[in-house]
Amino acid sequence: MSESVIRVNRICVDYDGKSILNEVSFNVKNGEIFVIVGPSGCGKSTLMRQMIGIESPSSGSVFIEEENLTESYGKRRIDILSKFGILFQSSGLISSMTIAENIALVLEKYKTLSSNSINDIIDLKLKAVGLSGAGALLPSELSGGMKKRAGIARAMTLDPSILFFDEPSSGLDPLSSAQLDKLIIELNNALGTTMVVVTHDLASIRNISHRIIMLDRSLKGIIATGSFDELKSSNNETVRKFFNREC
Secondary structure, eight states, rough: OOOOEEEEEEEEEEEEEEEEEEEEEEEEEOOEEEEEEEEESSSSHHOOOOHSSSSSEEEEEEETTTSSSSOOOOOHHHHHTTEEEETTTOOOOTTSSSSSHHHHHHHHHHHHHHHHHHHHHHHHHHTTOTTTOOSSSGGGOOOOOHHHHHHHHHHTOOOOOOEESSSSTTOHHHHHHHHHHHHHHHHHHHHEEEEEOOOOOHHHHHHHHHHHEEEEETTTTTEEEEHHHHHHHHHSSHHHHHHTOOO
């Protein structure tokens, strides 16, 4: 877990002249579950949007496996983007398509495969997330936890080396959230996939994280880095209160 597969280098983000993130730098190591936390408005989701290329920073760069995503375009950018999959907060499934069709859409766009091969991959990905036999269902026919699992199956379609999760436990009851945490850990252990997770769920942070960065709104950047136990007992009062949920 020593090699860095993601490198964020001095990222600055401004919206309408207002600074949101300033000179943020960190590395994500190969195979780790890296969690980004912080209070509302600190820039967690903003940071993830830079990391997955949805937005471009005002300055600074994001490197994915030593490829500069920020300055890429055309085929080179598509090649870099294919290195990772994303589970969006709302799961991001197309509501008018079955789960199988949602997954097939990715394969049809990026691969040239036979129908049988596509079906085999769909079955494999759904089995990996505990949804065998659910391919014919529409997203509206799934529970919240099942939608998240289907979203993960789709994110894994191209066998990416990195997975991003945006608030994966959002909207889930505690039991479903714990089951999703277990799946994330199982996939990480089985596949060695590097995972970047934005979340505010303290139980989830404790359960899944290998390493954490905490963002601070006033600093517009990172206030602390470490394991859950290290940050829970931090000498910094702001950090300690956050991880102990003190007011």
